[in-house]
Amino acid sequence: MNSLAVPAIGGAELHVIEFGDIVNYFSPYTAMLFAFAVLFTVIAIVSRPERQVDIAFGGDAYYTKDIQPEQLKFQRFMAIACGLATLGAVVSGDVFNFTLFTSMVGITNIGIVAAYKNRHVLNAAFQYGIVAMIATVPLFGGAAIILATTGTLSMWELFGSAIAVPLIAKAFLVLGVMGEGMAPFYVAKAEITRAPGAPYVLIIHVSSLLLFLRVVEIVLSM
Amino acid sequence: MKPEGQGSIISRISRALSNYDYLAGVYALLVIIITIIGIVSLPFLAYEDVQVYPKHIDRSSPLDPYDRGGTPFNTTAVHAQYPDNSPYLGYVTAYLTPLSQFMADGSHHLGTTIVSHPGGIIDEILYNTRGLDTVVETSILFVAFTIAAYLFRRKD
Numbered sequence: 303m304n305s306l307a308v309p310a311i312g313g314a315e316l317h318v319i320e321f322g323d324i325v326n327y328f329s330p331y332t333a334m335l336f337a338f339a340v341l342f343t344v345i346a347i348v349s350r351p352e353r354q355v356d357i358a359f360g361g362d363a364y365y366t367k368d369i370q371p372e373q374l375k376f377q378r379f380m381a382i383a384c385g386l387a388t389l390g391a392v393v394s395g396d397v398f399n400f401t402l403f404t405s406m407v408g409i410t411n412i413g414i415v416a417a418y419k420n421r422h423v424l425n426a427a428f429q430y431g432i433v434a435m436i437a438t439v440p441l442f443g444g445a446a447i448i449l450a451t452t453g454t455l456s457m458w459e460l461f462g463s464a465i466a467v468p469l470i471a472k473a474f475l476v477l478g479v480m481g482e483g484m485a486p487f488y489v490a491k492a493e494i495t496r497a498p499g500a501p502y503v504l505i506i507h508v509s510s511l512l513l514f515l516r517v518v519e520i521v522l523s524m
Numbered sequence: 525m526k527p528e529g530q531g532s533i534i535s536r537i538s539r540a541l542s543n544y545d546y547l548a549g550v551y552a553l554l555v556i557i558i559t560i561i562g563i564v565s566l567p568f569l570a571y572e573d574v575q576v577y578p579k580h581i582d583r584s585s586p587l588d589p590y591d592r593g594g595t596p597f598n599t600t601a602v603h604a605q606y607p608d609n610s611p612y613l614g615y616v617t618a619y620l621t622p623l624s625q626f627m628a629d630g631s632h633h634l635g636t637t638i639v640s641h642p643g644g645i646i647d648e649i650l651y652n653t654r655g656l657d658t659v660v661e662t663s664i665l666f667v668a669f670t671i672a673a674y675l676f677r678r679k680d
Contacts, residue, residue, distance in 0.1 A: 322653040323576070323605040376674050383667055390660065402660040409664060413671040429547040436548070440555055447562075453572035456605050468569050470562040477558055481551055 310461065312519050324396040325458060331519060335392040335512050342508045343385030345501055346378065352500035373417050377502040380417070384410035388509040392516045397455045400520065401445045401478065404513055408434040408482035411506045415494050426494050437481020444474030448524075460524050467524040479517040483510030576605050586628045587635040594618035604653045613652050 312331030319326045328336065351374060356365040384407055391403035412434055415427035448471045449455050460467055494503060531539075540546060582588060594600025600614040607613060620628060628634045 320606070320609045321656040322610045324654060324656045325606065325609070372674075372678075376670075379670070380667075383663075387663075396654075396656075398654075399657055399660065402657060402664065406660060406664045406667060409667050409671070413667065413674075416671060416675060426544050429544050432548040433551045436551060436555060440558065447569070449575075449577075450571055451569050453575040454605060455576070459605070468565070470558070470565050470569070473558050474562070477554060480554075 311523050319393075323456060324394070324399050325456065326393045326395045326399075328393055332393050332516070335516060336389060338508070339385055339388040339392060339512055342505055343382060343389070346381040346385060346505050349501045351377075351502065377414055377417050380410045380413040381502040381505045384414065384505050384509050388512050392512055395457045397448055397457060397460065397475075397520070398445045399455075400516075401441050401475075404441060404479055404482050404517075405438055407509045407513060408437065411483075411509065414502055414506060423494055430494070433481050437478050439478075440474040441478025441482060444471045444478055447471040447474065457520065457523070472521045472524060476517055476521055479513050483513040576603060578603065585635070586632050588632075596620070602652075606653075610652050 310329065312329040315327045315329050316333060317328040351369050353369070354367045356367075358364060387403050387406040387410060391400055391407065394400040394403060412427065412431045415423060415430065418424060418427070445455065448460070448467055451468050451471065452460060452465045454460065454465070459465060494506065541550065594614065596619045598618070600618055602614045604610050604613055624634065
């Protein structure tokens, strides 16, 4: 097994998991991202959802927003799936595999927000869903351009200095992750986080931030 | 505070961006800009002739376009990035079930069916060297089905 390029941004590889041509690895950087993803997945598994309370001003009345058990189960399932997809994406050693996991994160994020019935949340989630669907084109287009121009998808080869990855493929990759994870588009997220059910909504933020950190490392290394 | 539509350019831009109805449009604009740059830079991109997953299309084969060659119950030379990780590479590529073999003998278009015949049509690469991709693709499908089923069964 060959090793990562010597001045690797994420540090030298610590542990390698082989799935045929897809060789995942832990470096100090990706291991840290992995640990964060594990932590937040565990939080999503064990924690109870928050229950928002609105207090009527000037009186003793207050409203609590209830979460139905079915919605709780569904959102918890989606949050766990989102956490697992994030785990796969941050340690992936293959560009196409990374884009697949990224796409899965986008779909689970849509699932988490689609379970709400609040109108303003669903309005934002609709825009978010459209962006995530558009984003699959640049995301997989970037991977396809990388395969066509370099002949390989393995990051172990691409990170070496012998292979030059075209700038447009990197731009497409970043653009795709931006759309799937919504990392820079906080407008829709601000609306989405007003919905009750804290740990499940927050995994949307965590997954998109971890994905963005990972794609920046990939693009800088290539 | 200045009324709507006034102020510096930055505050006007940020006010427009804070409306999530424009979100898909803003993102589409980014995609269009990058795509135009990509089309302009297209002449400078060269197709790499040494591909890890080469594709040879034999139009006369009944398994066209999925024929990967080789003889059944024998190893076939299939290129992989890391052959050491796939010790059984090349064993399934040429195998057809008896039924599939019968259909391949009688028809010229077996390769255009989407039916999963063991071996042959099923891409050796997907099963042997890039198995994790197959797992993730089906996981995406299952998650999408779960969302659709939940939304369909939800009582409103």
